[in-house]
Amino acid sequence: MIWRISWRNIWRNKVRSLTVMMAIAIGLTGGIFLTGLMNGMSAQQANDAISLEISHVQIHHRLFADNLSAQFLIEDVAGKLEVIRKDERVRAFCSRTKAQAIASTATTGAGIIISGIVPEMEKEVTTIYSKIVEGSYFEKENKSASIVIGQKLAHKLKAGLGNKIVVTLQSLNGEMSYALFRVGGIYKTSNTRFDEMNVFVKSDDLNPVLGIDPSQTNEIAMLTASHEAAIPVAASLKSSFDKLSVENWRELRPLLVVISAMTDQFGFWLIVIILLALIFGIINTMLMVILERKHELGMLMAIGMNKKRVFKMILLETTMLSLSGGLVGLFFSILLMGIFGQTGINFAAWAEGLEAIGYSSFVYPFVSARFYLIITILVIITAIIASLWPTRKALKLNPAEAVRSE
Amino acid sequence: MNVIETKDLYKIYNSTQVPVHAVNGINLIIKKGEFTAIVGPSGCGKTTLLNLIGGLDSPTEGKVFVSGNDLCSLKSTRLIDFRMHNIGFVFQSFNLIPVLTVKENIEFIMQLQGRSRTECNQRVDELLEAIGLPDKKNHRPNQLSGGQQQRVSVARALASKPQFILADEPTANLDSKATNELLELMEKLNQEEEMTFIFSTHDERVMKKARRLVSLDDGKIIKDLSL
Structure with missing residues (x-):
């Protein structure tokens, strides 16, 4: 009966109750949506880092x-790749030679x-390959070796499609080596710093310049079934290749983990602050x-409602009021997440700034x-405190x- | 059997500079089945006396016994429970719970008492029949006239099967037709169920129906007439 009284009491003053509910609903929707945006940005950053780098x-x-x-080379690449191939949790893998170099144009x-790369x-x-904006990803055979570079670097070097780029690097025997490439493709990711730094050539073209044997490589990279699956896969490969360094993406980019944890914390505190207000x-x-129902509360206490029940009645009314607003807020949040989670939100106006720090504008x-x-749970706690x-x-x-008060 | 007994009852309010003796040494015995009106001018202490007898207020001095239990010795939680099981209240301004229907208002105390659903339903039907409002079972208080609301509040007071019913100026907000109907109802319940009624009033019509008139002035009993 006390539940029934509390629920019906909420609707005695509809406008007032709805105002409170709307305040809670709007506050929560705003907070959740902002948190969702931050989550989206940090997940996007992690996904981009994993899929591109x-x-x-x-x-x-x-x-x-x-x-x-x-x-610093990995020997017997074929043998290592064979071990990796046998692991069913690995979806794809590749090997790369990698070196620091200087790219020059005229x-x-x-x-x-x-x-x-292969x-x-x-x-x-x-x-x-899916980020190519000009040219192709090693599809056309040219006389001279192809190089795929980022758009940012292309601008910096003033190099267009088909232009020559000379790459200077140190070969394994310590000598300076030069190689000539022609720009075969230009790519653009959402991370301009990556675009500025990374260029790709076929390993068959690069290895001889470096003096690397086909059985050697610098890096083996692989994708597993999911982000989480990478952790056990890396652990088991660590035991297989105990002389090599095997790292999962969390170890490779600890910052991604920190950002994601920070986003979680930030979202939590944002909601706490909104609820506090x-x-x-x-x-x-x-x-x-209470002021309006003094009379009625006095009567209830007179006829036998003890303190525990009065407390329960007011607590229930507050909780139901807050939770109703909270549920409306959750409903709108889920709706908004459903829509924008599918379509995405385009922050095109800030794209340049966002991409400079490695965030996608979408x-x-x-x-x-x-x-x-x-x-x-927080809404319920809020209601109890309130x-x-x-x-x-x-x-x-x-x-x-109270009974005699008018 | 004594339902109520007060011994040297005093209630002194010190809120102003001059202490007010709202109840000034009252000794009163009310037996089962009485139909007693406490009368007197405004400020004579009627309501204070009823509050003391009903356990809503505690005396400055003296004792109140309800069926032999000393109300002053009960702690506040026990006192609330005692009120719930032993005393029925009818208030001047009806005081029904506006968000509950007539039926729910009547069964509210029974639910607090932990009675079974079947028992509640049966008692509600009985009481609605007794107050002549069986067709208003699912109405909300604001859909009823003042007289009907006061009859429902009598039914609510009776629902818990109390020892007695305290009614503080129950007819003050009623017209004469509703007053008569209410008095007839209370009289009927008094005679048929031997329910003890104590009401404060300065309404002539009520006084005429009462079988005992206790007149107060300045917090003292000045006349006690059995009619």
Whole structure:
């Protein structure tokens, strides 16, 4: 019966209750949507980093990561790839030779990282091929070797499609070597710093310049069934290749993990702050309710409602009021996430700035089911806190006086 | 059997500079089945006396016994429970719960008492029949006239099967037709169910129906007439 009274009491003053509910709903929707946007941005960043650069798991010589020098090699590549191929959790893999170099055109030069790849294998692992904006991804056979460069670097070097680029690097025997490439393709990702630094050539063209044997390589990269699956795969490969460095994407880019954790925290505190502000609105409403129903509360206490039941009644009313607003907010949030999670939101106006720090300008917001659950619990806690003061006020009423008050 | 007994009852309010003796040494015994009106001018202490007897207020001095239980010795939670099980209240301004239907208002206390659903339903039907409003079962209080609302509040007071019913100026907000109907109802319940009624009033019509008139002035009993 107390549940029924509490619920019906909410609708005694519809306008007032709806106002509170709308405040909660709008506050929560705003908070959830912002959190969703931040989640979307950080997930996008992680996905882009994985699909373009780091993949799920990478294998290197133990010293390679320290100075990116081509001399730290993985031997017996075919044998290693065979072991990886047998692991069913691995979706795709490829090997690359990698070196620091200087790319020069007739006008200028720039420091770069050059990757010697096998295009067919690389396409399975990274998505650079889908980011080509001019030319192609090693599809046309030219007289001179092809190089695929980022748009940002192309602008910097003032190099267009078909132009020559000279790459200067140190071969394994310590000599400076030069190689001539023609720009065969220009790509553009959502990370301009990546575009500025990374160029791709066929490993068959790069290895002889470096003096690397076909049985050797610098990097093996692979994709696993999911982001999470990378962790156990890396662990088991670590034991298979105990002399090499095997790292999962979290180890390769700890920053991605930090950003994601920070986003989670940020979202949580954003909602806490919004709810904290809403508490005062709810308290105000409930105090007005107590004031208006002094008479009725006095009567209830006179005829036998004890303090526990009065507390329960006010607590329930506050919780139902807040939770109704909360559920409306959750409904709108899920709706918005559903729509924009599919279509994405285009921050084209800020694309340049966002891409400079590695974020895509196209964001697909999302929040986890766990986050919705946390919010529901937070709303209930808010309601409990908000009901304490009004309840205290109600319990202080003297039934004899309250009944006679008009 | 004594339903109510007060011994040297005093209630002194110190809210102003001069202490007010709202109840000033009242000794009163009310037996089962009485139909008693407490009368007197405004401010004579009628309501204070009813509040003390009903356990809504505590005396400055003296004792109140309800069926032999000393109300002053009960802690507040026990007192609320005691009120729920033993005392029925009818208020001047009806005081029904506006969000509940007539039926729900009547069964509210029974539910607090933890009675079974079948028992509640049966008692509600009985009481609605007794107050002559069986067809208003699912109406909300604001759909009823003042007289009808007061009859429902009598039914609510009776629902918990109390020892007695305290009615503080029950007819003050009623017209003469509704007053008569209410008095007839209370009289009928008094005679048929031997329910003890104590009401405060300064309504002549009520006084005429009462079988005992306790007149107060300045917090003291100045006349106690059995009619």
